[in-house]
Amino acid sequence: MQRILYEAKTQIKKELPFVLYANPNSNKLNAYFQKNDELEVFKGQSGFVFAPFSNTESYIISLSNSNFLSESIEEIEIENILLDISIDQKAKKNFEDLVNKGIVEINNNLFEKVVLSRKVVVPVKMDFEATFLRLLQSYNTAFRYLFYHPKIGMWMGATPEQLLKVEGDKISTVALAGTQLYKDSLIWEEKELQEQQFVSDFIIHEITPFVKNITISEPFTAKAGTLAHIKTTISAYLKEKESANKLLFQIHPTPAVCGLPKKEAMAFVLQNEGYDRKFYSGFLGEWNIKDESNLFVNLRCMEVEEEKINLYVGCGITKDSNPEKEFFETENKLVTMLKIIKV
Numbered sequence: 402m403q404r405i406l407y408e409a410k411t412q413i414k415k416e417l418p419f420v421l422y423a424n425p426n427s428n429k430l431n432a433y434f435q436k437n438d439e440l441e442v443f444k445g446q447s448g449f450v451f452a453p454f455s456n457t458e459s460y461i462i463s464l465s466n467s468n469f470l471s472e473s474i475e476e477i478e479i480e481n482i483l484l485d486i487s488i489d490q491k492a493k494k495n496f497e498d499l500v501n502k503g504i505v506e507i508n509n510n511l512f513e514k515v516v517l518s519r520k521v522v523v524p525v526k527m528d529f530e531a532t533f534l535r536l537l538q539s540y541n542t543a544f545r546y547l548f549y550h551p552k553i554g555m556w557m558g559a560t561p562e563q564l565l566k567v568e569g570d571k572i573s574t575v576a577l578a579g580t581q582l583y584k585d586s587l588i589w590e591e592k593e594l595q596e597q598q599f600v601s602d603f604i605i606h607e608i609t610p611f612v613k614n615i616t617i618s619e620p621f622t623a624k625a626g627t628l629a630h631i632k633t634t635i636s637a638y639l640k641e642k643e644s645a646n647k648l649l650f651q652i653h654p655t656p657a658v659c660g661l662p663k664k665e666a667m668a669f670v671l672q673n674e675g676y677d678r679k680f681y682s683g684f685l686g687e688w689n690i691k692d693e694s695n696l697f698v699n700l701r702c703m704e705v706e707e708e709k710i711n712l713y714v715g716c717g718i719t720k721d722s723n724p725e726k727e728f729f730e731t732e733n734k735l736v737t738m739l740k741i742i743k744v
């Protein structure tokens with residue numbers, strides 16, 4: 402992968418966009434290097450899509466405006482370091498207040514579920530290459546990426562959540578929610594089962610007009626690094642192949658990252674979180690390449706700036722949420738990224 406890393410550094414020097422990514426359980430690192438610095442708006446053309454949580458505009462490094470490279474991922478030695486994980490009491494109080502506010506609105510019947518998040522700023526100058534190599538190797542079952550655009554910035558992450566896969570007329574997706582630290586025999590509480598069921602029900606409801614022959618798995622436990630989630634896999638066949646794009650924006654953002662109903666939960670998030678999620682909980686991945694699309698939800702991610710990194714973490718709130726427990730859930734998600742950051 403030396404060639405890809407070399408090209409990536411050259412693109413940064415020239416301030417040209419690129420993306421490096423590896424699919425779950427794959428040992429192949431893929432890259433698209435854009436030929437100019439245009440911020441190309443996604444309108445269904447083929448390439449690598451990068452979409453925000455809430456804005457109407459999504460972006461793409463298009464196939465027709467970039468060069469593709471693919472190489473094997475080489476093993477590196479990783480020593481274990483963990484950046485500061487002391488609890489920020491002010492951030493804890495702020496988040497718990499936000500969660501309480503969400504619960505009040507659930508009790509007021511404004512919505513049934515809302516996903517609330519926070520941004521954690523770590524004031525370090527990160528070695529992005531070393532960090533990305535650690536991320537690639539540490540989270541092999543995740544979709545791992547590094548995205549750079551001079552007009553967007555640099556983002557990287559290792560997400561466990563597929564948003565949409567399209568292969569010909571077949572689509573597949575997952576409903577992923579509920580979080581606890583992974584251990585051998587774990588038990589899910591009613592609250593977690595319910596918040597995951599909201600995601601399944603929403604997805605099935607939204608895709609139904611577009612598809613036939615829906616297959617839905619039983620919910621099962623999925624491991625994501627040191628965490629465990631509840632997952633249901635959903636697949637179906639498009640009635641019209643051209644409707645994949647429409648279906649995509651119908652399901653995004655799902656109640657795994659926004660809430661239910663979507664409109665009310667979204668309004669609450671935008672008004673109350675107090676910061677801009679930007680591309681966190683948006684989606685990214687290949688669109689319409691060789692008749693396939695493979696998109697993921699942008700979670701367990703960070704935004705890399707010159708002298709600091711911004712980490713983004715959130716969790717699903719329902720009527721049974723305990724604000725302190727939800728805060729510690731975001732702390733656990735934070736550790737996923739803090740563990741691999743090399744300064």
Ligand SMILES: C=C(O[C@@H]1C=C(C(=O)O)C=C[C@H]1O)C(=O)O
Nearest residue numbers: 577578579580657714715716717
């Ligand atoms: C919102 C995040 O994760 C999502 C929320 C989850 C939850 O509420 O339990 C679990 C997995 C993801 O769908 C995040 O990682 O920031």
